[in-house]
Amino acid sequence: MTLLLRAIVAAEDAGVAADLGLRSVSGTRTAALAAAWDAGRAAGEAELLDHHRVVQAVFERVPCLPARFGSVFADEEALHARLALREADLAAQLIRLGHRCELAITCAWREPDVLARATSVPTPSGRAYLERGLTQMRGERARERRAEAIVARLLSELAIEPDSIRHRICPRPAVAVSMSALVRRDEIDGLRSRLERLGAQLGDVTTVMQGPWAPYTFAVSE
Amino acid sequence: MTEQATTLDVPLVELVDRLLNRGVVLTGEVTISVAGVDLIYLGLSVVLSGVDTIRRHGADV
Numbered sequence: 001m002t003l004l005l006r007a008i009v010a011a012e013d014a015g016v017a018a019d020l021g022l023r024s025v026s027g028t029r030t031a032a033l034a035a036a037w038d039a040g041r042a043a044g045e046a047e048l049l050d051h052h053r054v055v056q057a058v059f060e061r062v063p064c065l066p067a068r069f070g071s072v073f074a075d076e077e078a079l080h081a082r083l084a085l086r087e088a089d090l091a092a093q094l095i096r097l098g099h100r101c102e103l104a105i106t107c108a109w110r111e112p113d114v115l116a117r118a119t120s121v122p123t124p125s126g127r128a129y130l131e132r133g134l135t136q137m138r139g140e141r142a143r144e145r146r147a148e149a150i151v152a153r154l155l156s157e158l159a160i161e162p163d164s165i166r167h168r169i170c171p172r173p174a175v176a177v178s179m180s181a182l183v184r185r186d187e188i189d190g191l192r193s194r195l196e197r198l199g200a201q202l203g204d205v206t207t208v209m210q211g212p213w214a215p216y217t218f219a220v221s222e
Numbered sequence: 223m224t225e226q227a228t229t230l231d232v233p234l235v236e237l238v239d240r241l242l243n244r245g246v247v248l249t250g251e252v253t254i255s256v257a258g259v260d261l262i263y264l265g266l267s268v269v270l271s272g273v274d275t276i277r278r279h280g281a282d283v
Binding site for chain 1: 238239240252253257
């Protein structure tokens with residue numbers, strides 16, 4: 001039976017998700033939790049979100065490392081062999097990350113990027129085309145500079161250790177900043193309050209906080 | 223404005239990005255692809271593009 005990897009937990013927590021239909025494949029220090037998966041099955045949005053739902057259910061019970069969606073193993077033996085190769089690293093990550101959670105902070109532009117949308121509109125001349133391109137490029141640079149300034153404000157206001165923050169600026173047209181923060185659960189309320197205060201001061205973006213999630217962004221892959 | 227996500231009913235592009243691109247990987251296995259990823263991203267980007275939409279979904283995201 002093929003298996004879809006859901007999460008890594010400590011070996012002593014191997015049985016924590018049996019009621020979720022997960023099989024556990026144990027090593028000496030860690031265990032992999034996986035679900036039965038039909039090898040010919042196609043995955044879509046529903047399967048993607050179901051993965052998150054299952055990972056969150058595990059994460060609410062015990063410390064865990066979330067698996068990137070889509071890792072399928074031929075059988076328990078294949079999964080055990082792969083787990084054994086990474087076990088020392090995974091056990092160390094579990095100690096470092098397992099008790100902390102990820103908060104996703106997204107700053108979305110309030111105004112849509114009108115210039116980017118104008119690209120599909122024909123221009124009357126080559127000169128007009130080039131001028132529009134230059135204007136768009138300047139607009140993008142201006143947005144990037146503004147996004148960097150927002151990041152600086154976030155880092156200053158949230159007061160989280162730099163090692164516990166990852167961020168990207170302008171990852172998509174609608175988004176100025178996509179940030180991940182690794183925090184303890186007892187830090188969430190304070191962080192939310194600081195973010196609300198800052199969000200109220202940022203007139204050009206809407207700030208959204210999601211989570212707490214399992215620490216997807218901070219779990220290091222090979 | 224800051225919205226606190228409370229449930230997982232409404233998918234968001236930020237979550238999809240993490241599910242597809244981050245998290246532990248044990249190499250050597252078969253990796254399944256997700257059908258319609260571009261459409262998922264596009265649809266969710268639209269969700270993130272409007273303040274009103276964010277406000278509407280904020281309570282049940």
